Amino acid sequence: MRYRLVIFDLDGTLLDTIDDLAAALNAARRMNGLRQQDVSQVRSFVGNGVVKLIERSLEADPGIYDETLRDRLLKDNISYYASHCIGRTRPYDGIQALLGRLKGMNIMLACISNKDNRPSTMLVNRFFLGVFDYCTGSVEGVKRKPDPEVIDRCLSYLGVSPEDCVLIGDSDVDIATAVNAGISSISVGWGYRSREFLLESGAMSLCMNPLDLWQLLQ
DSSP states (O other): OOOSEEEEOSBTTTEEOHHHHHHHHHHHHHHTTOOOOOHHHHHTTOSSOHHHHHHHHHHTSTTOOOHHHHHHHHHHHHHHHHHHTTSSOEEOTTHHHHHHHHHHTTOEEEEEEEEEHHHHHHHHHHHSTTTOSEEEEEOTTSOOTTSTHHHHHHHHHHTOOGGGEEEEESSHHHHHHHHHHTOEEEEETTSSSOHHHHHHTTOSSEESSHHHHHHHHO
């Protein structure tokens, strides 16, 4: 194995969370008298944390954006998602087997998400308890991906150098994070961005299923 540490994104990489993300967003929109948005539309909003998700959702309805409405939607979305984040969320096929194989080879594993830390931790504990050596969602005072700070903190905590780790993710945000942190990356095409989009965004390597990912990690 060429890497000592494999860092995973969460949404769209380890877990298919889109149905629960869309349900929470639409619950918040319903509470505020706004039309519902379909899952395919919500998918395009995901990747930069909940604030950006809410802003993109509002921007999809021209002429209604204002900060007061944004703040209400944000509060309602966070509240709803906190108690409904596991309803239809599941690991992608082959992910748990992949993680098990990596653990069996004594490879360190980390999960770094732009999702708020509370639901991120809840989901990891629900589906991957005891798997990760380091796990964090978005924390106040720490810059989100694509800023390299989150990667630097992980490497420092685990005592790993940049050349010995790789970031696995499904978005352009993950590609940019790896570039900014000076680490390798592998993009996955089973998440919330298309193969074509990832290649246009500068994907270093690309795989379409966890078995292919296992082979790329060798």
